[in-house]
Amino acid sequence: MKNGLNLFGSSAIGVNKESLLRDIISCNSITKPYGLTLTNEDAAEVAEERNSALEKNGRVEFNGQIINMIIEKFCESPFISQYNYKDVLCALIDIFYEYKNESEDLISDEDLINFMLDKYNGECQGSLDLLEGKYLYEEADNVKKSSINSISSLEDNYYE
């Protein structure tokens, strides 16, 4: 797979490393009121985590806005503080790409992040293990099943 990813140069198409770091740092202006900021080193680590997560999950990103989206949505969470901000962010990015695969790309980025936020703040009470191992697992399964049912009913209509 590594050779394959090299076909695109990296796992992120058309995304310049410097501009990515700038985008991440620019989110500090949104998160600062919530007591959350990322240093340049933190931003580099988050960017690197994003690349690893993409590679690990066999995905290619062509529109590098996910990190910003996750930051903007989760910065208000009562379960994230400056103490765990970077680590939670890295974990959320990893979980995000994992469940894009598990749901077979049937759920949009925004819907998935909203679902993650809802469960993280709600039933999971800040537990990433619960979020990943239970709620996202169930949701991915539900999404796949609804898709199979839709295809079956379409086929039934086709063959009637």
Added chain:
Amino acid sequence: MNKNLTSSPNIKINKSSLDVYNMFQEATEKLYNLKILDNNDIQRIYAQRMAVLQYKLKLYTKDESSSVKYETAISMMKNIDYTLSVYLNSLPDIDSIADALKNKDINSMNEEGYKIIKDYLEEGKILLQKVQDNKLYIDNIAYLDTIERGLPMFFKKCDAYFNPLETDADIDYPVKDKKVQYEGCGIIYVMRYMKCLYLENKFLKYFDENSIITLLKSYDTRYKELLINIFTILLINATGILICGLNPLNLNLSSENIKHINDTLCRYTKEDLYKIIYNSVQKLCTMLNITDKEVINYVIASSKDITDEIYYAISTNKIEIAFTAIKDEKFIIYNDHECLSDKAFREISDGIYSCSNTEDKIAIMNKYIKSFYDMIDILESDCFLRNEYGQYYESLDLSVIVLLYKHMNEYDLYNDKECYECLNEFIYNRGYFKLI
């Protein structure tokens, strides 16, 4: 526009030497190796190609996802390259291709390639209608299924923008040209395939359909299920008939004719054989009054392939695998008798069981078993020993043997009972296969 980018006394590329399905990659590579494209060109092409990929993925995901699986991205990239190849293939020569790669934006090439693909699809639907209109009513499953279901399925499913290289359709019937049959994908492949099929059908239309069916039945009784090219079988026979000095419209080659063909052709080298076949095929086109130049060219171009098949058959002493002797269908009228009652049947079968010698068994059978189905029941009940079946079959009329054989084949009983294995051996040993 830069003219004659590839002109040089030492550098020659022919557009026709490039693989049409992979023209973008091949042309870029070859022109780079020839230093017609430089590193800046390659970097520009790469960057623009990535930009097209980004844009297409955004559309593909309806702008709802910022990432896709690696396989999706690779597939999309291959489809972009295919579309670019379609565009480059539309250009007249290698100079135009070089000029486009050097000076034209990849996105523009992609858009123009997409327009060409859409035009191909529209042309393809018209060609498909022509193929369906000129098809033969021959009950070969692959032939009819490909024309009536397989090819239309392609046009229903083809996604010209995101997935033009996918050939998601069952196109099973083999055309003469193996290169067309087995190489390529997407709309270009389907167009080439349909063109071959259309020309083959046009040629076959010069012959009577019933004669063609008789030829196919003689070729193999299971012709309906086989993946055979009807055009080849007919063309070889028609050529053989011409060699015998007979009327090719008849398609009627006898075993004697085939022997004569073998005796005539076996002394020639492959090169000389090709000349004979080529001349015969040309003469065939003239005798049939074929005026369509495309059909003539297609038929004549097949001379090489059929020469190879005929030469192989002659050199391996199996002329019959190339030429087909027509088997006349003769109808046998068999008047059957009523079946015995259960009681009577049991008495007779017990009587046969208790016989110690074969002659007595056969005598009882011939005297008391008059119904065809009673005979089958006795044979299947293992009243005879393995070495006795042959003797019994010897006592039967040929018409009964034929009926038994057909019954065995119809219900696929060959491996089921000893009596049928022995029947098969009996027919083979007596050489009755030629008659059945």
